[in-house]
Amino acid sequence: MSVVSLKPYDFPAADSQDKFHGNQLLYVGWEDHLMFCAPFCWPLPGAMSFGELLEKVLPGGFGYHPDFKKIDWSKVEWFKSGKPWRPDDAKSLAENGILHKDVIRFRTPGLTGIKGSCS
């Protein structure tokens, strides 16, 4: 459907990639860990490697959780737009097919938050 208007209605999107000074937005959520109330939103260069995302970016957001240091990254399950997905740590975000405003999530088998409450 489209908007009902009196005159032609055509305005640019507020958050197109060109407005982020060379970065793209990436949303990351950690399944079963709702202590973080919502997924995070990071502006990142598309050339950043996925490994760098894990090492340098995620700890700043998720590191407060006592489960974070227990994560075995080799066993982590990844999802992109909710579908199972396998990233390559050595490749960049762009090479991994991550576009502006993509949402990825990870599940850490065996780790289910504070007292198993998914917090």
Next chain:
Amino acid sequence: MDVKVNKKLGLKERYALMTRGLGWDTTYQPMDKVFPYDKFEGIKIHDWDKWEDPFRMTMDAYWKYQAEKERKLYAIIDAFAQNNGHLGVTDARYINTLKLFLTGISPLEYMAHRGFAHVGRQMRGVGPRVACLMQSLDEIRHAQTQIHSMSNYNKYYNGFHDPMHMIERVWYLSVPRSFFDDAYTAGPFEFMIAIGFSFEYVLTNLLFVPFISGAAYNGDMGAMTFGFSAQSDEARHMTLGLECIKFMLEQDPDNLPIVQRWIDKWTWRGTRVLTLVGMMMDYMLPKRVMSWKEAWEIYFEQNGGALFNDLARYGITVPKCAAQAALDKEHVSHQAWATFYQYGAAADFHTWMPSSSEMDWLSEKYPNTFDKYYRPRFEYFAEQHKAGNRFYNLTLPMLCQTCQIPMLFTEPADPTKICYRESDYKGEKYHFCSDGCKEIFDHEPEKYIQAWLPVHQIHQGNCFDPGVDPAAPGFNPLAAVLDHYHINQGRDNMEFEGSEDQRNFAAWRTMAAKN
């Protein structure tokens, strides 16, 4: 010569002369050019004179009533100020609800004033025009009386200093703000459904009862009085909203699907905004009126249910979102408070963890959800705070494109999973917290792609004051954003325990009671 005495006019004649009698059809320009906005939405009106105003209020009577109410209100506000009424509230935590009201609600009253002035101008029927004019005046009065009542708190407590600046910038205030911006930028009939019906009629008790009863329960005469002063206006607003919807439905059968879609949309939009009120009821009032869940059951499920039964004869059905809201009522207040608690460094009020007796109250009121999903999280937060490791989340969250709330809501069928929905539009992805918000976007994507999402705006560099250089060494983005918001870091925000508000309240109350 005999003096001819005119008979005093009856209410009905008076109303006719003072409203319909003041209107005329234009001759130099066609009516469609003078009133260009009241047809494009597709609503068909055949006879504007069929509009019935049950209050039959005329302007001269309106001034008289309102002046009387103002006199009473300001006498009480003065007495409250002179007697240091602020020291009579239950607990300094209560004052934070007023900050949320002043920054999140009072600016909307002003926006409602503008909205009804605009709609009144754009409707060619005289009946609704006069009714909208009065509502427009009521709304600016509400904005003023709220600001005046709460200005007394601004003398003593932090966070009351700049609501009109904050509403245009602060991340969580974009939620109520975008709600009104969405309504205001729609056509006049949609505005009437959005604000006049869905907000003022279906949802208004959920805003009013908690805040005003909450004020009364917590010893705040000042806030209670502006609530009561507004109440007779609210009764008139509810009647206008209901009359408007009946009028549209009676005028043409083609109006029904359009009106139904607006009801669905705006009931959901309103429900999402009221998450803030749910959190206030369950967590911010030291003395609680009732739980959010109970309020939802009484005012939406029972009262709203009766209203929709009444509208069923026109073909209107209960909004689609009611089923999800019935599940959400057990969760949203806890989810919202967890959010404000962790983002407490970026709010304009203080946050805290409930005491153990307050947690027990929550367990009792939410037997299905609190102990299972939320108590472990909150006890962990409280322990960490005690251990000197109070949780402040400093990474910005992902927001819903439509309601602009962080993506904190869980799947209707699984409270352990965040609810993610997305749409593609012109090669770009958009994300939503719910089916309701996604449907609203999908129906008018051209509108919502323009949303001013605070998190994205920060990342674009648009939320720093002029002259601030994000490339400078040691640049602290959070501090720069708070400066831009006019939030005083460490004074207006963060943990309640140990705050200046808490200390001052305790010291002044002691002074008031002792020599």
